[in-house]
Amino acid sequence: MVTQLIKGNTAVIIGALYAGCDCYFGYPITPASEILHEASFYFPMLGRKFVQAESEEAAINMVYGGASAGHRVMTASSGPGISLKQEGISYLAGAELPCVIVDIMRAGPGLGNIGPEQADYNQIVKGGGHGNYKNIVLAPNSVQEMCDLTIKAFELSFKYRNPAVVLADGVLGQMVEPLKFPTNAVQPQVDTSWAVAATSQTRQNLITSIFLDFEQLEDFNNRLQKKYELIEHQEVAYEKYMMEDADIILVSYGISSRICRSAVEQARNKGIKVGLFRPITLFPFPAKELFKLAQTGDSTFICVEMSNGQMREDVLLATRCMRPVELVNRLGGNLITFDQVMQKIEEIAKGGST
Amino acid sequence: MKEKVIGRPAGLYAEFPRKGGAAPTATHYCPGCGHGILHKLIGEALGDLGIQDRTVMISPVGCAVFAYYYFDCGNLQVAHGRAPAVGTGVSRALDHAVVISYQGDGDLASIGLNETIQAANRGEKIAVFFVNNTVYGMTGGQMAPTTLIGEKTVTCPTGRDPRYAGYPLHMCELLNSLQAPVFIERVSVSDISHIRKARKAVRKALEVQRDGKGYAFVEVLSTCPTNLKQDAGSSTRFVNEQMEKEFPLGNFRDRSDEVETLCRSVSDFTKGSIDKAFNLDTEASPDAVDDPDFGQVLIKVAGFGGQGVLSLGLILAKAACRAQRHVSWYPSYGPEQRGGTANCSVVISGSAIGSPIVYESNILIAMNRPSLEKFAMNVKAGGVILYDSTIGDYPIPEGVTCIAVPAMEIACKAKAEKAANTVMIGVLKELGITKLPTDVFAEALAENFAGKQKLIDINKNVLEAGAQWARDNL
Numbered sequence: 001m002v003t004q005l006i007k008g009n010t011a012v013i014i015g016a017l018y019a020g021c022d023c024y025f026g027y028p029i030t031p032a033s034e035i036l037h038e039a040s041f042y043f044p045m046l047g048r049k050f051v052q053a054e055s056e057e058a059a060i061n062m063v064y065g066g067a068s069a070g071h072r073v074m075t076a077s078s079g080p081g082i083s084l085k086q087e088g089i090s091y092l093a094g095a096e097l098p099c100v101i102v103d104i105m106r107a108g109p110g111l112g113n114i115g116p117e118q119a120d121y122n123q124i125v126k127g128g129g130h131g132n133y134k135n136i137v138l139a140p141n142s143v144q145e146m147c148d149l150t151i152k153a154f155e156l157s158f159k160y161r162n163p164a165v166v167l168a169d170g171v172l173g174q175m176v177e178p179l180k181f182p183t184n185a186v187q188p189q190v191d192t193s194w195a196v197a198a199t200s201q202t203r204q205n206l207i208t209s210i211f212l213d214f215e216q217l218e219d220f221n222n223r224l225q226k227k228y229e230l231i232e233h234q235e236v237a238y239e240k241y242m243m244e245d246a247d248i249i250l251v252s253y254g255i256s257s258r259i260c261r262s263a264v265e266q267a268r269n270k271g272i273k274v275g276l277f278r279p280i281t282l283f284p285f286p287a288k289e290l291f292k293l294a295q296t297g298d299s300t301f302i303c304v305e306m307s308n309g310q311m312r313e314d315v316l317l318a319t320r321c322m323r324p325v326e327l328v329n330r331l332g333g334n335l336i337t338f339d340q341v342m343q344k345i346e347e348i349a350k351g352g353s354t
Numbered sequence: 355m356k357e358k359v360i361g362r363p364a365g366l367y368a369e370f371p372r373k374g375g376a377a378p379t380a381t382h383y384c385p386g387c388g389h390g391i392l393h394k395l396i397g398e399a400l401g402d403l404g405i406q407d408r409t410v411m412i413s414p415v416g417c418a419v420f421a422y423y424y425f426d427c428g429n430l431q432v433a434h435g436r437a438p439a440v441g442t443g444v445s446r447a448l449d450h451a452v453v454i455s456y457q458g459d460g461d462l463a464s465i466g467l468n469e470t471i472q473a474a475n476r477g478e479k480i481a482v483f484f485v486n487n488t489v490y491g492m493t494g495g496q497m498a499p500t501t502l503i504g505e506k507t508v509t510c511p512t513g514r515d516p517r518y519a520g521y522p523l524h525m526c527e528l529l530n531s532l533q534a535p536v537f538i539e540r541v542s543v544s545d546i547s548h549i550r551k552a553r554k555a556v557r558k559a560l561e562v563q564r565d566g567k568g569y570a571f572v573e574v575l576s577t578c579p580t581n582l583k584q585d586a587g588s589s590t591r592f593v594n595e596q597m598e599k600e601f602p603l604g605n606f607r608d609r610s611d612e613v614e615t616l617c618r619s620v621s622d623f624t625k626g627s628i629d630k631a632f633n634l635d636t637e638a639s640p641d642a643v644d645d646p647d648f649g650q651v652l653i654k655v656a657g658f659g660g661q662g663v664l665s666l667g668l669i670l671a672k673a674a675c676r677a678q679r680h681v682s683w684y685p686s687y688g689p690e691q692r693g694g695t696a697n698c699s700v701v702i703s704g705s706a707i708g709s710p711i712v713y714e715s716n717i718l719i720a721m722n723r724p725s726l727e728k729f730a731m732n733v734k735a736g737g738v739i740l741y742d743s744t745i746g747d748y749p750i751p752e753g754v755t756c757i758a759v760p761a762m763e764i765a766c767k768a769k770a771e772k773a774a775n776t777v778m779i780g781v782l783k784e785l786g787i788t789k790l791p792t793d794v795f796a797e798a799l800a801e802n803f804a805g806k807q808k809l810i811d812i813n814k815n816v817l818e819a820g821a822q823w824a825r826d827n828l
Binding site (some may be wrong): 001003004005011016017018019023025029031042044045046047048049051053054056057058059061062063064065067068069071079087088091095114170171175176177179180181184185187188196197198199200201202203205206207208209210213233255258259260261262264266282335337338339 | 372374407408409410413419422426427428430431433436440441442443446447450451452466469472476485499535580617618619621622623624625627629631634638639640642653668671672675680681682683684685687706708709710711713717746785790793795810
């Protein structure tokens with residue numbers, strides 16, 4: 001293993017390079033800009049292609065072009081930029097094109113500020129653009145996972161011909177931690193069965209999302225839903241920490257889950273049985289596992305997220321409201337503090353809140 | 355006159371199964387529409403130039419949305435106005451591709467104007483065929499950016515009034531102000547003699563692509579009898595007499611002879627090359643080792659931007675990494691970082707780190723008074739505050755050790771004014787409060803100033819001067 005101290009945003013590009021990413025198209029926005037900077041440095045160094053696009057829309061449509069060619073391509077942005085890309089993401093999903101989009105979430109709505117938030121959950125996990133589509137969504141919680149899940153995102157997006165999003169936040173983008181470098185570099189191959197690669201072999205191929213015929217479009221939509229079901233069946237990923245005997249279950253992803261981890265340790269020291277359930281895939285959401293947890297115990301769930309409870313809605317659905325699901329959150333670019341989580345845990349442990 | 359049968363252009367399919375319906379050889383275009391003529395000219399050129407295998411045709415949103423029914427080449431259908439951006443992506447990924455962006459006036463000159471100008475300005479290897487018929491066709495006859503003054507459409511029912519709707523956009527003229535395009539010409543497909551000239555321009559634009567020379571733009575004045583409520587004769591007259599007056603025909607630019615083929619790089623996917631790009635052979639640290647007895651050291655570093663606050667934290671993180679500790683570093687960022695004050699959190703730990711943000715620290719290093727005032731109250735009991743002695747007197751929080759370090763003075767004496775932060779590291783090293791072995795600090799400095807031997811030497815001196823001061827005074 002080779003380890004270096006690496007910034008989260010840089011780790012994304014390291015992952016992309018080892019994952020065989022050929023083209024980077026992006027537009028500057030804080031707190032995601034270092035991804036663009038690193039791409040502009042490393043991609044040309046390795047003969048790979050980099051374009052600073054004129055807009056977020058142009059960047060996502062360049063991705064559409066590169067992806068149509070069957071190449072591994074990506075872009076990255078933050079909330080306001082992701083909002084602008086949503087049209088393109090809908091087209092990518094509609095044309096079943098694989099690509100990776102990284103969202104380093106900041107605080108909104110509108111221009112908001114550049115502090116960290118987790119309020120792009122709905123626009124990324126639930127769609128965001130028009131139509132019945134879903135993104136594959138991976139949520140790292142460390143610099144290591146910023147790299148590893150970027151690689152995973154390429155793998156899944158090509159496996160299912162679907163856009164994959166790495167959903168992180170300002171803290172994960174900006175923080176520095178030791179990164180174990182990937183031990184394998186992907187040698188990308190063009191899938192000539194669908195790509196338009198400007199060759200005789202791919203001359204008959206067509207990339208499109210238009211179906212004039214209503215029945216045809218319904219069939220296509222149903223086929224997409226089948227694909228999502230398959231992804232739900234095969235790709236759910238989560239981490240359980242000290243969950244075996246937990247009376248209180250923290251549900252948290254991304255940077256918030258790191259704060260939760262500290263809280264779990266502290267609470268256990270105080271004799272409170274707390275565990276952490278961390279979704280790593282947000283779509284597919286680990287709903288079955290949460291349902292099982294709700295069914296088998298009399299535990300209380302606490303969602304810890306930097307949004308107005310966007311993920312909590314999915315936890316409520318998954319647990320079918322069988323158990324109380326509390327919310328600990330901060331908004332506006334503020335981080336959830338360790339004390340805030342501890343306070344809620346202690347309150348519930350004393351039976352003070354449901 | 356003897357009937358002359360001209361063969362089907364090789365670049366078009368013989369039948370159009372993607373279209374479906376009862377007439378497999380008829381297009382979906384209205385009678386009298388100019389698209390069919392332009393399709394034929396492009397299809398002919400694709401065949402004649404032998405570039406069908408290499409060609410990627412991009413269908414826009416508009417009447418030509420179904421161009422892929424007809425062209426026998428690789429086809430993409432894309433979002434409204436975004437064809438030049440998609441074309442950029444295709445062209446960058448596939449350096450050998452002949453990329454065609456086929457767009458109407460609403461698509462190209464209205465919703466996609468930015469993409470159009472920027473792709474032209476980058477000199478992308480794309481042939482853009484711009485069908486200008488002064489009206490939105492597919493959506494039902496609305497005003498286009500190229501609608502003539504006084505011309506009636508469904509959204510300017512009394513005629514385009516420049517007081518409310520501005521003036522027709524002249525795309526060739528606009529793009530001709532840019533440096534990068536190789537070829538720009540405006541033609542018409544209104545009648546036979548015009549079509550002959552258009553044929554040449556289409557061919558030229560595709561030759562520029564065949565030879566990989568860069569951006570080519572052909573504006574095609576075209577008829578839309580359906581939406582402009584014209585018959586065959588009046589639609590031809592409208593183009594020849596009214597449109598041509600507003601949009602004069604002619605070649606604006608042809609630099610195809612002077613321009614060299616533009617070849618872009620070949621991607622390198624080998625692991626060795628990526629490893630080398632990150633200097634993995636020389637700049638690697640050993641992995642962290644779990645050691646729960648070590649506990650955690652929480653450090654906050656704060657000061658003005660430019661005082662090396664963030665790099666001080668980063669050097670501590672590198673030192674911890676070298677000592678095989680778990681470590682994280684998290685800075686204030688954005689405008690906060692660029693103006694005014696900066697701060698960062700460093701967590702050094704014997705086990706996996708939870709939160710990387712330090713609220714209550716064991717060690718605070720404050721390089722200016724505002725930072726000291728902001729963070730001193732959050733130092734844990736038994737903690738240590740190092741602050742620059744130029745800050746002056748400060749009331750010491752209870753249970754905390756406060757040390758005024760003449761960091762700037764020591765740095766100035768060493769003729770390294772910017773290295774006050776390194777003095778602080780020297781003091782930390784000597785005090786041992788980070789619980790890291792003493793040798794890792796100099797190593798971390800060397801790593802931080804990688805390759806700049808002069809800076810490494812200066813900073814090592816300053817580091818020792820800091821340590822010496824601590825030995826002498828504490």
